[in-house]
Every structure is written in C-alpha cells, then in structure tokens.
Amino acid sequence: MPFKDLKVAIVADWLTNFAGAEKVILTLHHHFPDAPIYTTIYNSKKMPGFEEADIRTSFLQHWPFAKKKHQLFLKWMPLAVESFDLSEYDIVISSSHSCAKGIITKPETLHICYCHTPMRYAWDDCHNYIRNSNLPWLVKKMVPFMMQKIRLWDRLAADRVDHFIANSSFVAERIQKYYGRESEVINPPVDTENFHISEKPEEYFLAVGRLIPYKKFDLLVETFNQLGLPLKIVGTGPEEKKLRQIAKENIELLGHISNEELRKTYANCKAFLFPQIEDFGIVPIEAMASGRPVIALKKGGALDSIQEGVTGIFFEEQTPESLTEAIKKLEKTTFDPQKIRQHAQEFNSQRFLEKLDDFIQRKWQKNP
Incomplete structure (x- = not known):
C-alpha cells in the first residue's frame, strides 16, 4: 500500500x-x-x-x-x-x-x-x-x-x-x-524476539505487574501461603507493603528489576500466573515467548492468547481453591517450550x- x-x-x-x-x-x-x-x-x-x-x-x-x-x-x-x-x-x-x-x-x-x-x-x-x-x-x-x-x-x-x-x-x-x-x-x-527459552527452568512460579488491587496479587499470596510452593512476584505499587506483611517465606517480592533480569526470571520459572481480568495482557505473551506455560483466569483478554493444554491452563474463579486446582492440573501436564514460544510469535x-x-x-x- x-x-x-x-x-x-x-x-x-x-x-x-x-x-x-x-x-x-x-x-x-x-x-x-x-x-x-x-x-x-x-x-x-x-x-x-x-x-x-x-x-x-x-x-x-x-x-x-x-x-x-x-x-x-x-x-x-x-x-x-x-x-x-x-x-x-x-x-x-x-x-x-x-x-x-x-x-x-x-x-x-x-x-x-x-x-x-x-x-x-x-x-x-x-x-x-x-x-x-x-x-x-x-x-x-x-x-x-x-x-x-x-x-x-x-x-x-x-x-x-x-x-x-x-x-x-x-x-x-x-x-x-x-x-x-x-x-x-x-x-x-509484543517484542517476543527479546525473550529466550531456558535449558534448565527452576521450580518457582512467577507473576509480574503493578501491585494494585485488581491484578489480584493478594489471591496469589493467599494461595501460595497455603501451598508452600515457591513464588516470585516482580513489580511495585501501593499493595506492596500489605503483600510483604502477609507473604510467607516461600514468597519473594522482587520489586523493580532490570529488563535483562526480568527476561532471565521469565525463562527460568516453572509457570507464569495471570489471575486478573485484563483487556488483553502483554505479560503472558512475554512468558510464553520464554517457552513457559501460563495459568490464567478464564476471562478477559487471556482467552485470545492462551491455548488450554498447549500453552497453559485456565482456572474458573478468583479463589484459592480454583487456582490450586489449576496448579495441580499443570503439574500433571507436559508442555513443549518450543510450541509455546512458536504460539507467542503470533503476537x-x-x-x-x-x-x-x-x-x-x-x-x-x-x-x-
């Protein structure tokens, strides 16, 4: 044209x-x-x-x-x-x-x-x-x-x-x-070319974003307090103080980190968590560009970007019970990092x- x-x-x-x-x-x-x-x-x-x-x-x-x-x-x-x-x-x-x-x-x-x-x-x-x-x-x-x-x-x-x-x-x-x-x-x-696949991902779960109420980081902290699984949260915001007060030792709030460190953190996580309703959602695409599966609420823009059982797992309600069920389902599912990254390239x-x-x-x- x-x-x-x-x-x-x-x-x-x-x-x-x-x-x-x-x-x-x-x-x-x-x-x-x-x-x-x-x-x-x-x-x-x-x-x-x-x-x-x-x-x-x-x-x-x-x-x-x-x-x-x-x-x-x-x-x-x-x-x-x-x-x-x-x-x-x-x-x-x-x-x-x-x-x-x-x-x-x-x-x-x-x-x-x-x-x-x-x-x-x-x-x-x-x-x-x-x-x-x-x-x-x-x-x-x-x-x-x-x-x-x-x-x-x-x-x-x-x-x-x-x-x-x-x-x-x-x-x-x-x-x-x-x-x-x-x-x-x-x-x-999404700048998917800036992310890479790790040969040896670790066992922690990851969430990234501004720490504000609608993004539901409090749901993640409550759930992982109960499960005892490792969780890393990247971001700052008005909810940070409250989240630090209630988080147990298995949860790390990393605050602001460099772009290079963020890319490494994406690539090495076990899975990415996306519990909020967003118009679209960039961070799940960045996680998938790193070859990592996403656990997401089955609402909002995530329905456009995540393929159930191929690039991630959905959960139905913003409750610890529903999220826990999805985490258990992910543990039993095998994901192909190359297929996940290939899907992310569509964005x-x-x-x-x-x-x-x-x-x-x-x-x-x-x-x-």
Whole structure:
C-alpha cells in the first residue's frame, strides 16, 4: 500500500508514562515515521523512544501538574482533542482508551480507532474506579456528576470513528455493548524476539505487574501461603507493603528489576500466573515467548492468547481453591517450550503491522 502518497496522523490520549498503550503508539511511530503524533499531554522524561517524534500537544500541556497528574484533567480532555486541526490528513489513527477517538476529522478523512478499551471509568468499571481511587472524599462525591457528562460525550465521540479495531475479543464485546459498533480484533504488538527459552527452568512460579488491587496479587499470596510452593512476584505499587506483611517465606517480592533480569526470571520459572481480568495482557505473551506455560483466569483478554493444554491452563474463579486446582492440573501436564514460544510469535510486532496494513488498505479502498 503506497502510504508515502498519503498524509497520516496518529492521535494518543496522553503520553505521560510508558505502558501497553504507549507501546502501540511507538510501534505506529516506527511504522509511520513522518506522521505527527497529537496528544493532550506529553512528558518526554517518561517516554523513551519518542525523542525524534513530531509530538503536537494540546493547551493542557502547559497547565500546572498536567505532566504528572493527567487524571485530574479528564474534564477538559474532550475539548483538548476536539481542538486538534486534522484537516490536512488522509488517514488518522487514534489509539484510545479514553478521549482520543473524539477527534474531529473531515468527511473524506479515514479515521481508524485502535481501541484498547471503552473508557473504563465511564462505563463498566465506573463504581470500582471511584471506590478504589485515592481521591479525597469530597472529590469522590463530585466524580459521578462529572462522569455523567463524560459518558454522554464518550458515546457521541464513538460515532466520529469510521472503523474500530479492538485489541481483543473481550474489548470487541464492550465496544459493541457501549458504542453499538462492530470492530475487528488485532491484538497489540509484543517484542517476543527479546525473550529466550531456558535449558534448565527452576521450580518457582512467577507473576509480574503493578501491585494494585485488581491484578489480584493478594489471591496469589493467599494461595501460595497455603501451598508452600515457591513464588516470585516482580513489580511495585501501593499493595506492596500489605503483600510483604502477609507473604510467607516461600514468597519473594522482587520489586523493580532490570529488563535483562526480568527476561532471565521469565525463562527460568516453572509457570507464569495471570489471575486478573485484563483487556488483553502483554505479560503472558512475554512468558510464553520464554517457552513457559501460563495459568490464567478464564476471562478477559487471556482467552485470545492462551491455548488450554498447549500453552497453559485456565482456572474458573478468583479463589484459592480454583487456582490450586489449576496448579495441580499443570503439574500433571507436559508442555513443549518450543510450541509455546512458536504460539507467542503470533503476537509479535511484524504480525501486528501486517494485520494493521491489511485493515487500513481494505478500509481505504472503500473510503468514499
């Protein structure tokens, strides 16, 4: 497809911390190096890899505390994204889990939204978001009134998208429910080539992620306290102190470790644990790229990436009993590390870009 003959722009919600959504933006940037990136707020100190990118920010960029506390400015983000002038572009790709899809484009411009999730704190996770946030109690009382307006805007903004791409089947279902729109699933890119298979894996189980409530590290600690099996947890977060207090000697909380050490830790684990509901889930792919099987909750994005009995084992409920049953089942199952890694390659950056290019080409040909 002759992308060089078309003017392309990329739009991101915000670029203030490097995580899964920002990895997609970086992949798009490398694929479309001449495309400017529009975003509400940009913190260059937290975004490695974007040094040469043409970043174009909104008026929020210059507001006090915006780079460190972007969540406080959600009320103004609809106006911020609507302020972007995208009239010169043929194709605009928005990468959105919040407001980026609400950009305004010309009728002849093709707007494709890569949707990581409908805005969680406006829809299915609204009540949990308010309850579990660290916001002052007065702000918590005010948030529902603000979210009602955000919710109405978000639903209208979804109609501005010409075509949706969902990052998983789980997200596709929510796009249909909350926006009434069809979408095509293209799973996000994972750097599978950076991981390797160990010749002599060890006996410990592994979990990786930010230590926050919904990721259910407390379930892992409770279960492994009972089983007495070795468990290593990589990551930091507000739950760390509590987890250290309740964890027994068979459980190691490693905190933050280097990327090199993380790759070794993946490769040498007996199995990887993924007890939470995620929109997709990058870390199970990294574990599988290391040839290790995954024990995952049978919900959410894990259903797209894990093959029962081939690359891992599912458990049904977020309880110690259900997880223990899956661990016992894994102990009796033989896994082929090469087959597991081969499956993980289906989620690499090259496959992502091949699918994305095919999608854009099909939609551009039909664009009036």
